[in-house]
Amino acid sequence: MLHLSAWREMLAYILPYRKLVITGGILSTIGSLIGLVQPVVTKDLVDSLERDETVAGSLLLLTAAVLLGAVITAIGSYLLGRSAESVVRDSRHGLVGRILRLRIPQTSRFPPGDLMSRVTADTTLLREVASQALVDSGRGLLMLIAILVMMFLMDPVLVLVTVGVLVFAGLLIGLVVPFFSRYNEHVQRALGEISNTLERSLGAFRMIKASGSEPQEEAKAVAATTTAWKYGVRLAGLNGLVGAGAVLAIHVSFLAVLGIGGARVATGEIQIGTLVAFLLYLFYLFEPVGSLLEAASNFSAGVASVRRIREVQQLDVEPEPESELARVSEGNGFGSGETARTGPASLEFQEVVFRYPGTTPVVHHGVSIDIPPGGITALVGPSGAGKSTVFALLERFYEPDSGRILLDGHDIRDWPLHQLRAAIGYVEQDAPVLAGTLRENLLIGVPHADDADIDRVLRRTRLDQLVSRLPAGVDTTVGHRGNTLSGGERQRVAVARALLRRPRLLLLDEVTSQLDAVNELALRDAIAEAGRELTVVVVAHRLSTVVQADRIVVMDGGLVRAVGTHGELVGADPLYRELATTQLLVPKESGAPEDERATTR
Numbered sequence: 001m002l003h004l005s006a007w008r009e010m011l012a013y014i015l016p017y018r019k020l021v022i023t024g025g026i027l028s029t030i031g032s033l034i035g036l037v038q039p040v041v042t043k044d045l046v047d048s049l050e051r052d053e054t055v056a057g058s059l060l061l062l063t064a065a066v067l068l069g070a071v072i073t074a075i076g077s078y079l080l081g082r083s084a085e086s087v088v089r090d091s092r093h094g095l096v097g098r099i100l101r102l103r104i105p106q107t108s109r110f111p112p113g114d115l116m117s118r119v120t121a122d123t124t125l126l127r128e129v130a131s132q133a134l135v136d137s138g139r140g141l142l143m144l145i146a147i148l149v150m151m152f153l154m155d156p157v158l159v160l161v162t163v164g165v166l167v168f169a170g171l172l173i174g175l176v177v178p179f180f181s182r183y184n185e186h187v188q189r190a191l192g193e194i195s196n197t198l199e200r201s202l203g204a205f206r207m208i209k210a211s212g213s214e215p216q217e218e219a220k221a222v223a224a225t226t227t228a229w230k231y232g233v234r235l236a237g238l239n240g241l242v243g244a245g246a247v248l249a250i251h252v253s254f255l256a257v258l259g260i261g262g263a264r265v266a267t268g269e270i271q272i273g274t275l276v277a278f279l280l281y282l283f284y285l286f287e288p289v290g291s292l293l294e295a296a297s298n299f300s301a302g303v304a305s306v307r308r309i310r311e312v313q314q315l316d317v318e319p320e321p322e323s324e325l326a327r328v329s330e331g332n333g334f335g336s337g338e339t340a341r342t343g344p345a346s347l348e349f350q351e352v353v354f355r356y357p358g359t360t361p362v363v364h365h366g367v368s369i370d371i372p373p374g375g376i377t378a379l380v381g382p383s384g385a386g387k388s389t390v391f392a393l394l395e396r397f398y399e400p401d402s403g404r405i406l407l408d409g410h411d412i413r414d415w416p417l418h419q420l421r422a423a424i425g426y427v428e429q430d431a432p433v434l435a436g437t438l439r440e441n442l443l444i445g446v447p448h449a450d451d452a453d454i455d456r457v458l459r460r461t462r463l464d465q466l467v468s469r470l471p472a473g474v475d476t477t478v479g480h481r482g483n484t485l486s487g488g489e490r491q492r493v494a495v496a497r498a499l500l501r502r503p504r505l506l507l508l509d510e511v512t513s514q515l516d517a518v519n520e521l522a523l524r525d526a527i528a529e530a531g532r533e534l535t536v537v538v539v540a541h542r543l544s545t546v547v548q549a550d551r552i553v554v555m556d557g558g559l560v561r562a563v564g565t566h567g568e569l570v571g572a573d574p575l576y577r578e579l580a581t582t583q584l585l586v587p588k589e590s591g592a593p594e595d596e597r598a599t600t601r
């Protein structure tokens with residue numbers, strides 16, 4: 001298999017730097033050629049000494065040649081190295097940009113560790129192609145042709161013998177070379193697997209330790225390292241085989257030339273001197289053949305890496321629909337001239353049907369929800385009812401199979417994606433906090449927020465007391481995934497971050513689940529405050545968070561089964577009443593806790 005498209009792509013990475021590569025290649029070749037002048041000048045120098053002539057001129061020439069050779073070689077190798085680094089940088093830039101724009105469902109196809117290894121390890125293989133393989137193959141080919149021409153001029157018959165043996169060996173080697181690419185791909189895949197295992201384990205390090213599963217995780221990594229080793233060893237074997245094949249071919253040519261050439265000398269067709277010179281040229285073939293083999297090995301490694309890069313980069317994966325969004329015209333209300341909308345947003349789900357891509361169960365069976373601007377709406381229902389999925393669809397992480405979702409009366413597919421997401425503040429169920437400082441975490445998505453804004457959201461989420469205790473205040477680092485914070489603090493950081501973006505619609509998924517009574521009350525106040533300025537939708541299992549809502553949407557089995565206030569639903573909806581009673585908010589016999597509702601609003 002030649003994988004022509006992968007070859008084309010590999011060369012496409014190098015194309016922008018072709019001038020640099022060609023100049024570098026020419027300079028390093030000239031540098032090597034200048035080295036060849038040295039023996040000639042040295043001979044001249046020794047001759048001059050013998051003749052008692054002055055050697056100053058020759059010495060000067062020799063020094064100049066050595067210096068010039070060194071400088072030209074250095075510039076040549078700098079240019080080649082620079083172009084190689086640029087090729088690697090470009091492929092990394094492209095890949096990182098692509099990865100960050102993957103659609104959510106696509107990320108499940110590529111585990112994070114594997115994606116990381118494609119960005120770091122796979123791209124590195126392109127370096128050798130850009131710096132060495134192209135130059136090696138060009139130089140090797142030129143030298144090969146030059147030597148064969150010289151041999152042809154000496155004796156065309158013997159050249160035929162040599163070329164015959166070389167072509168035969170070349171075909172055999174050609175059969176082996178595709179394995180290089182395949183084995184390299186196995187090695188790269190195994191490296192991805194190692195990163196993957198480590199990423200998985202380090203991402204849940206405490207759980208791994210607490211459950212004592214280090215040996216299991218280690219075994220996974222060891223299996224991958226063993227695979228990398230196995231194919232690395234095979235590659236070493238192939239390299240040895242191909243190298244030995246090339247040497248053998250030249251030696252066989254040598255014997256054939258010696259035999260046939262000897263006969264031709266005996267019949268007087270050629271002179272003995274011609275045969276000797278021919279045999280010397282035959283040994284000159286070692287260098288270009290070696291260069292070509294080295295280049296073939298580097299090229300096949302490059303092809304393997306390009307194929308893995310391409311899986312993410314090009315054909316198989318479509319990024320988020322930026323282009324679709326760019327064509328959004330003025331007619332739908334999102335023209336570039338339009339000033340950003342402010343104030344709470346309205347929200348409507350119209351008969352939304354949805355199943356997660358690649359799965360069979362339908363999660364939403366025709367969900368219809370109508371939420372006017374402002375106030376607090378709570379989504380409640382048993383686990384798996386499809387509540388979090390409402391948020392995922394609103395953020396356009398997934399597309400509904402049918403039905404429409406409207407924000408401010410516009411289908412969200414017509415919203416420019418960045419504007420849609422800028423209008424929404426979304427706090428996920430497990431509230432991620434990233435490594436870095438508290439400030440960096442708050443500024444995600446709002447890099448230019450000022451200190452006054454930060455203080456505002458810290459106060460609102462009652463994080464101000466925590467910050468005043470931290471050694472460097474808001475500039476204190478919070479560890480990997482925020483692990484120096486408590487679960488409740490992480491939740492509040494996530495809420496603060498969402499509020500800092502001044503969204504028009506705030507989506508909160510289980511944000512009070514890890515809070516103690518005092519902090520939960522505080523966050524409920526913050527949510528109530530937010531509900532006066534923007535539209536807030538909360539998913540909650542704890543009804544203490546829910547009773548403050550202006551409307552409650554009860555979901556079950558992918559459908560909305562009831563909408564109302566706490567008081568109305570306790571009376572009207574058996575499922576809601578059951579949820580309320582099992583969560584100990586409503587005494588079994590009594591009705592709605594109206595007094596609580598009054599205090600929490």
Ligand SMILES: Nc1ncnc2c1ncn2[C@@H]1O[C@H](COP(=O)(O)OP(=O)(O)OP(=O)(O)O)[C@@H](O)[C@H]1O
Pocket residue numbers: 356359363381382383384385386387388389390
């Ligand atoms: N990424 C996913 N891929 C496939 N199925 C999913 C995915 N996320 C959720 N589901 C499935 O969709 C259904 C609804 O999930 P969803 O998270 O919306 O429920 P929920 O009502 O928020 O539940 P909970 O209260 O437990 O968070 C569940 O059966 C779940 O297994």
